[in-house]
Amino acid sequence: MKISKNQPTVAFQGTHYAFSEIAARKYFGQEIETLPCRQFRDVFTAVESGKSDFGIIPIENSLTGSIYQNLDLLLESTVSIAGETSIRVEQHLITCPGISLKDIRVVYSHPQALQQCREFLSSLKNVEIIASYDTAGSVKDIRDRQMLQAAAIASRQAANDYGMEIIREEIEDIPENYTRFYIISKDALTLNNADKTSIIFSIKNLPGALFKSLSVFALRDIDLLKIESRPLRGRPWEYFFYLDFAGNIEKERCRNAIRHLEEITDFLKVLGSYKSADKH
Amino acid sequence: MKISKNQPTVAFQGTHYAFSEIAARKYFGQEIETLPCRQFRDVFTAVESGKSDFGIIPIENSLTGSIYQNLDLLLESTVSIAGETSIRVEQHLITCPGISLKDIRVVYSHPQALQQCREFLSSLKNVEIIASYDTAGSVKDIRDRQMLQAAAIASRQAANDYGMEIIREEIEDIPENYTRFYIISKDALTLNNADKTSIIFSIKNLPGALFKSLSVFALRDIDLLKIESRPLRGRPWEYFFYLDFAGNIEKERCRNAIRHLEEITDFLKVLGSYKSADKH
Numbered sequence: 001m002k003i004s005k006n007q008p009t010v011a012f013q014g015t016h017y018a019f020s021e022i023a024a025r026k027y028f029g030q031e032i033e034t035l036p037c038r039q040f041r042d043v044f045t046a047v048e049s050g051k052s053d054f055g056i057i058p059i060e061n062s063l064t065g066s067i068y069q070n071l072d073l074l075l076e077s078t079v080s081i082a083g084e085t086s087i088r089v090e091q092h093l094i095t096c097p098g099i100s101l102k103d104i105r106v107v108y109s110h111p112q113a114l115q116q117c118r119e120f121l122s123s124l125k126n127v128e129i130i131a132s133y134d135t136a137g138s139v140k141d142i143r144d145r146q147m148l149q150a151a152a153i154a155s156r157q158a159a160n161d162y163g164m165e166i167i168r169e170e171i172e173d174i175p176e177n178y179t180r181f182y183i184i185s186k187d188a189l190t191l192n193n194a195d196k197t198s199i200i201f202s203i204k205n206l207p208g209a210l211f212k213s214l215s216v217f218a219l220r221d222i223d224l225l226k227i228e229s230r231p232l233r234g235r236p237w238e239y240f241f242y243l244d245f246a247g248n249i250e251k252e253r254c255r256n257a258i259r260h261l262e263e264i265t266d267f268l269k270v271l272g273s274y275k276s277a278d279k280h
Numbered sequence: 281m282k283i284s285k286n287q288p289t290v291a292f293q294g295t296h297y298a299f300s301e302i303a304a305r306k307y308f309g310q311e312i313e314t315l316p317c318r319q320f321r322d323v324f325t326a327v328e329s330g331k332s333d334f335g336i337i338p339i340e341n342s343l344t345g346s347i348y349q350n351l352d353l354l355l356e357s358t359v360s361i362a363g364e365t366s367i368r369v370e371q372h373l374i375t376c377p378g379i380s381l382k383d384i385r386v387v388y389s390h391p392q393a394l395q396q397c398r399e400f401l402s403s404l405k406n407v408e409i410i411a412s413y414d415t416a417g418s419v420k421d422i423r424d425r426q427m428l429q430a431a432a433i434a435s436r437q438a439a440n441d442y443g444m445e446i447i448r449e450e451i452e453d454i455p456e457n458y459t460r461f462y463i464i465s466k467d468a469l470t471l472n473n474a475d476k477t478s479i480i481f482s483i484k485n486l487p488g489a490l491f492k493s494l495s496v497f498a499l500r501d502i503d504l505l506k507i508e509s510r511p512l513r514g515r516p517w518e519y520f521f522y523l524d525f526a527g528n529i530e531k532e533r534c535r536n537a538i539r540h541l542e543e544i545t546d547f548l549k550v551l552g553s554y555k556s557a558d559k560h
Contacts, residue, residue: 062516065509068345131411178516210507211498218491226519227490228509229345236342236458239506 011052081272083183108138109153194273291332361552363463373448389433474553
C-alpha cells in the first residue's frame, strides 16, 4: 500500500517485536513508525483520536478462531477497515541463556499464544501457565527480572532482539498457524482494488430472517467468505452477525445487495471494503 | 427431567457452588450427586468413561458469547447433548468479613466472570485482575488463605456457603446476564418433547455452499436458531459451522433436511435433539 505522507504511524497492541508489529511491517514496509499500546481498546482510541494514522489488530487465528474482543470493538468504534494482512505465526519457547526445559516452573505468554500451543503445554508437568498481556513483553519481563525458572512463548524476533534463547522451536499445535490482521483507519478509504467487504448486522425477529439476509448475496452471485455471530448485549440470545463477502462496496451489485439487506435488518454497519490478503 | 435410577451423578467444571453446579440442580433437582472437575475436558471424560451419568457445560453467555472451548470439545468428543438449561447469573464482589473496597489490591475469578464485569473492574484503580480456574473456587481460596487484600467474583451461594461477605452486589455490566448450559450424556437420548437440534458441519469448497446449506432448512420452513463458526484446524480460513434449528431429529421433515444437507457438506455430526430451555 502506498501512503502519501512520509511514513505513517501504526498503533498495535503489545511491546516491540509482537506479532502485530511484525504484521504491520509486512503490510506497510519496514520504515513505518509504530506505536505500542497496552490494550486492544487503546489501539482503537489512538486511531479515533488521530494520534496514529493507522492501527493494526489481529482478527482471526487459523487454529483458535476469531479474536472476539476485536470483533466487539469494531462494533463500538467509528474506525473503518482499510486493509488486511496475514502472517504465519511460529511460536517458540524462550528463556534466559543456559536454561534447560526441566528447570522451567512457569510459562508466560499472551492467552492467544497459550491456546495455539495447548498440546505442548499440556505435556509439561508441574509447570504453571500464566496469561500475560503480550508475547514479546513476556520475553522482555523474564530478561529484565532474570527469571531463571521461567519461559515465555513468542516470536524468533523477540528472542533475538532481547538476547534470549529459544529452547524449543515451533511449539504451536499445528504448523498451519496463521493470524489475519485488519488495518484500521479513522476514515473509510475504499481503494479501487478492494475485493472484500466486511459488515455487521442484526436481523428482525422474523422466521427465516437469517436465511433471507444471506439470500441478498446469493441472488446476486456474491460469494460469502465468513459468517460469525456475537451476542447482542441486553437482548439475551439475539445476535449481531459479522459477515465478509467478496466484492467492493462501490460497485453497483454490492450496493444493491446492501440496500436489499437493509430491508430485513434492524441494524447494519459497513466496516469497510479493502483488498483481501493472500490466502496465507 | 425424570431419571430412572435413584439419583444421577452430574459432572461439572469448578468447585462446589460454581454456576454450573447451580444450573445442574435447577435442571435435575436438588438431590443429585455432583462431581467437580478441574477442566471442561475432564467433564467430557467423566461422561465418556461412564464415571458420571451426565455432565453439564456452559455453552453461551448472553453478554460475552459462546464458550468456544466447549464448542471445540463437542466436536472432538463422542458425547451427545441430552438437554439444555439457562440461569440468570448475578456476579458479586466477595471478600473476607470486614474488608472494604479500598483495601482490595487483587481480584480473582474465572475469565468468563471477569469479562461479564468488565466495566466494574475497569473502574477500579491500582487493582490487579487475575484469572483463576473457577468463581466459587476463588472465594474458597481467599478464605482458606485469609487473603485480606483480595476479592473474588462469584455467586451469592458461594459467599454464603464459604461464610464470606458480599461487598458489592450485582457487578455484571448489564443485569440481563444469562448463561445457557448443555446437559451431555454418553449415549444419544432423544425424548419425545425434543424441539431443538444442534449439528456441526463443514461445507464443500464451492460458490454459494454456505447459502445452500442453510436453504435445506428454509425450504422446509425449519427455523434457524443460531449459527456460529469455528476454525477447521489444519485448513486455514475454512470453518466448521455450529447450527441450532427448531425441530426434533426423529421427525421426517428434519431427517429430510439432514439428508439434503449431507449432499453439500463434507462433514456432518448431529450433537443431539433435546427440549430447549425457556428463553431465560
